[in-house]
Amino acid sequence: MLTSFLKALSQAFDPRFRRVLLQGIGLTLLLLAALTVLLVWGLEVLTPDSVTLPWVGEIGGLDWVAGAGGVLVMLAASVFLMVPVASAFTGFFLETVAEAVETRHYPALPHVTPLPWSEQIREASSAFALLMVANIAALAVYAFAGPLAPILFIALNGYLLGREYFILVAMRRLGRLRAKDLHRRHALRLWLAGALMAAPLSVPVLNLVMPVLGVATFTHIFHRLTRPS
Numbered sequence: 001m002l003t004s005f006l007k008a009l010s011q012a013f014d015p016r017f018r019r020v021l022l023q024g025i026g027l028t029l030l031l032l033a034a035l036t037v038l039l040v041w042g043l044e045v046l047t048p049d050s051v052t053l054p055w056v057g058e059i060g061g062l063d064w065v066a067g068a069g070g071v072l073v074m075l076a077a078s079v080f081l082m083v084p085v086a087s088a089f090t091g092f093f094l095e096t097v098a099e100a101v102e103t104r105h106y107p108a109l110p111h112v113t114p115l116p117w118s119e120q121i122r123e124a125s126s127a128f129a130l131l132m133v134a135n136i137a138a139l140a141v142y143a144f145a146g147p148l149a150p151i152l153f154i155a156l157n158g159y160l161l162g163r164e165y166f167i168l169v170a171m172r173r174l175g176r177l178r179a180k181d182l183h184r185r186h187a188l189r190l191w192l193a194g195a196l197m198a199a200p201l202s203v204p205v206l207n208l209v210m211p212v213l214g215v216a217t218f219t220h221i222f223h224r225l226t227r228p229s
Helices: 002-010 015-046 062-091 094-105 117-174 176-185 187-202 206-226
Strands: 050-053 057-060
Touching (some): 015 062, 062 117, 094 206, 117 176
């Protein structure tokens, strides 16, 4: 696992990696900004402008307070959601990263026909939905987990990244069914590899680079697992 990660890290400044990184970050920021606007708008619509309390009188500006609270909630939630969203968007450009790795490190491999765009979008969208739903659901658990929250975060995202990234990489050459079977046979190793990817996700800036390095790392792991013994 460490060897695969170091190989991926050695290619970190590849222009193709950089392009996918910038695309993933841009789409992530756009989505989180759209969610923030939607939340603020919803809170302001549902919250009355003012209320009248006995012995106090009218209190105004409640819709503004609710909107400001929505922004703060999204800023806090983004600490956890930025990573799975960026990871999921990187899946849309997985072919570019995997091809760059194979061109540099495995030039003798036969050319693989890229998956049709419709299939790439479907598979990446499925991974996106799973990552988002799981991490949104986990926010409530993190709130009550105290010091265990980082461990739960790494365990959850380690499993999800290990599963989704590896299957997406492997199915390029094996097809979905054989890719899932290969993941099942090496599930623990791939979970640990995913945890290695998930551990730095709480470090600012580094957490935005890890999804691209994760795809590259799992590309190396795939070829290590499938090379002739």
